[in-house]
Amino acid sequence: xxxxxxxxxxxxxxxxxxxxxxxxxxxxxxxxxxxxxxxxxxxxxxxxxxxxxxxxxxxxxxxxxxxxxxxxxxxxxxxxxxxxxxxxxxxxxxxxxxxxxxxxxxxxxxxxxxxxxxxxxxxxxxxxxxxxxxxxxxxxxxxxxxxxxxxxxxxxxxxxxxxxxxxxxxxxxxxxxxxxxxxxxxxxxxxxxxxx
Ligand code: NI
Numbered sequence: 648x649x650x651x652x653x654x655x656x657x658x659x660x661x662x663x664x665x666x667x668x669x670x671x672x673x674x675x676x677x678x679x680x681x682x683x684x685x686x687x688x689x690x691x692x693x694x695x696x697x698x699x700x701x702x703x704x705x706x707x708x709x710x711x712x713x714x715x716x717x718x719x720x721x722x723x724x725x726x727x728x729x730x731x732x733x734x735x736x737x738x739x740x741x742x743x744x745x746x747x748x749x750x751x752x753x754x755x756x757x758x759x760x761x762x763x764x765x766x767x768x769x770x771x772x773x774x775x776x777x778x779x780x781x782x783x784x785x786x787x788x789x790x791x792x793x794x795x796x797x798x799x800x801x802x803x804x805x806x807x808x809x810x811x812x813x814x815x816x817x818x819x820x821x822x823x824x825x826x827x828x829x830x831x832x833x834x835x836x837x838x839x840x841x842x843x
Contacts, residue, residue, distance in 0.1 A: 688814070688822035690790035694751065694777035697764035702749070702777055707820035711842035712747035714814040716793045717807075718754035719766040724811045725750075726769075731828040732813070733771035738836035743773045745843050751787060752778040753795035753809045817842055 693703045715732065717725035729750060736743045750767065752758035755778055758766075763776030778784070788795055795809040815826040823842070828835060 688791055689816060689820060692783070692787040692790060694779040694783055694787065695760055696775040696777055697760055697767055699760055702775060704820060707747060707816055709818055710745055710747050711818055711839060712749065712814075712816040712820070713826050713839070714749045714751060714791070714816065715811075716751045716753050716788070716791065716795065716809060717811070718752055718809070719758050719762050720754065720806065722806075728811065728813065728828065729767075729770045729774065731832070732774065734832035735828070735835040735839065736771040736773045738832040739839065740836075742836075742840060742843065743771070746773070746839060748774045750774055750776045752776070752784060753788060753793065754807050755779060755781050755784040815839075815842070 689704065689707075691704050693701060696702050713732065713735075715725075715728055717728065719725075732748055732750075736746075736748060739746065748771070750763075752763065758776075758778045760778060763778055767774055767776045777787075779787075787793075791814065793810045795807055797805050798808050799805050813826040813828055815823040817823050826835070826839075
């Protein structure tokens with residue numbers, strides 16, 4: 648690909664990922680209800696947080712949880728979402744300790760525990776960055792029906808195309824709905840507090 652076609656390809660890839668995201672969102676919120684009943688979102692997983700502690704699906708019990716899948720090399724969507732999640736957690740005040748906020752890597756190859764720890768130091772300390780072996784990540788991605796695909800870059804490097812949905816899980820670890828970050832942090836915080 649030469650330098651004139653590359654921007655077009657990038658735009659096309661971006662448009663495609665947007666379309667996939669919208670489709671997945673629509674599907675997750677039950678837009679196809681009545682045709683096929685979607686199976687439950689979520690399920691067993693075992694991962695490691697940025698401090699080396701094991702986190703499993705059992706950690707979801709007793710607290711509402713917001714989960715976001717992404718990767719530390721993400722140029723914009725992930726850092727923006729993590730910033731917005733951090734703002735919501737800040738707006739939660741002392742109640743921030745009563746929720747789980749997980750950033751789960753879709754790029755276990757590069758996102759080691761150390762890389763997650765370094766990356767998350769820029770965001771709210773409530774946020775836990777979970778990573779694992781490629782098998783462990785494949786399992787959680789499948790359980791949450793996350794779309795994640797490696798996209799090679801011209802320089803030999805790669806990026807990840809991925810679902811940018813925020814999952815809201817209730818105190819029983821059940822998926823409620825996608826969590827809306829496109830509003831005032833105080834509104835999101837009030838919404839989240841209803842699930843405490
Ligand atoms: Ni991203």
